[in-house]
Amino acid sequence: MFISPMLMxxxxxxxxxxxxYEPKFDGFRxxxxxINGEITLYTRHGTNVTEKFKELLTPICDYDFVADGELxxxxxxxxxxxxxxxSRFHSNPYKYHFxxxxxxxxxxxxxxxxxxHRDLTPLPLLERKDLLKRHIKETPHVKRMSFVLERGEDLFKAVQSKNMEGCVAKRIDSKYEVNKRTKTAWFKNIAWNYNDSDIYISGFRNKEFGWFISQKEGDKFRPVGTIEFGPSPEEKKAFYSTAKQLxxxxxxxxxxxxxxIRAKIKHRNTVPGQMLRTPIFLEFVL
Known part of the structure; x- marks a missing residue:
């Protein structure tokens, strides 16, 4: 019984x-x-990934349930x-042995x-949280999310100091709106990293939008990612007008x-190979 998740x-x-307020972990929904003691795992888009994460399949409740979380x-x-x-998501479950x-x-x-068999989505969030705490067992591979009341900015500073992805803010009386992105109930606060000194645009895609970016290291330039979001139509036009001469x-x-051509960007973190994850264009640096 897959339920399409509420969005932020x-x-x-x-x-x-x-x-x-909850910490925002860096995984996937x-x-x-x-159902009847058997666990099935789905991604946000309904992809069945049960076979890829078999360590999570121990029953954790005495009743049937559907829960939302982060892997x-x-x-x-x-x-x-x-x-x-x-890496685990893209692995072959028949070759992977946990x-x-x-x-x-x-x-x-x-x-x-x-x-x-009871639909809890119309209930206030705090009631759903209480039921989760009372009925879902924790194991070495299944945990319940901790949260704090009111102190959103304090929690954000704490997770930012640990280089975590950010925080989530949710109205305590919010119902669960299936497959909807609300503007008042659930928010994500991303702990972006900013770079405005050594990002250079070193190329672009032909068929779809994407600007290749590099960082200067000594006399050389090292590729660090691709900008896919951020620039306005006017900024794109200005870039291509100049780029054709370069x-x-x-x-x-x-x-x-x-x-x-230099650019100021923000990005989430750094992945192996020192590539910047989700670089977003902010403005050109003159």
């Missing part, structure tokens, strides 16, 4: 007495369904790391949507240019 709108950190993988320091969970020395995954559950080499699907 991005917002700056804030504090308000009618909201609770997971819908956990237990994360922990590095050697016990911190959640996006590239690790994606053991305690492999990539350690956890399901962190934060909402209960159905319990014992072309170094052209391929079927991409163009390489002399790296002289």
């Amino acid at each position: 709108t991005e917002k700056e950190p804030f504090t308000h007495p009618e909201y609770l 997971l819908i956990v369904v237990q 994360i993988a922990l590095n050697d320091n016990g911190m959640d790391q996006f590239n690790l969970v994606m 053991n305690q020395n492999s990539i350690k995954c956890q399901a962190v559950l934060f909402d209960l949507l159905m319990f014992d 072309i170094v080499k052209e391929y079927k699907d991409k163009v390489i240019i002399e790296p002289v």
Whole structure:
């Protein structure tokens, strides 16, 4: 019984007495369904990933339920790391054998949507949280999400100091709106990293939008990612007008240019290979 998850709108950190605040882990959305003692795992878009994460299949409730959460993988320091969970996501389940020395995954559950054949989505969030706490058991691979009341900005500063992805803010009386992105109930506060000194645009895609970016290291430039979001139509027009004079080499699907155009960006974190995750254009640097 897959239930399409409620979505969030991005917002700056804030504090308000009618909201609770949770840390935002760096994994992917997971819908956990237990029917007749058997657990099925789904991604946000309804993809069945049960076979890929068999360590999560121990029954964790005496009743049928559907829960919402985040699937994360922990590095050697016990911190959640996006590239690790994606490595498991893209693995072949028939070749992958889980053991305690492999990539350690956890399901962190934060909402209960159905319990014992009862639809809980119309209930206030705090009631659903209470039912989750009372009925869903924790295991080494399944945890319940912790939260705080009111102190949203304090929590954001705490997770930011630990290089976590950010926070989530939710109205304590909000009902669960299936497959909807609300503007007042659920928010995500992303702990962006900013770079405005050494990002150079070194090329672009031909068929779809994408600007290749590099960082200057000594006399050389090292590729660090691709900008896919951020610039306005006017900024795109200005870029291509200048870039056509800087072309170094052209391929079927991409163009390489002399790296002289600088940009200010924000990005989430750094993934293996020192690539910047989700770089977003903010403005040109003159």
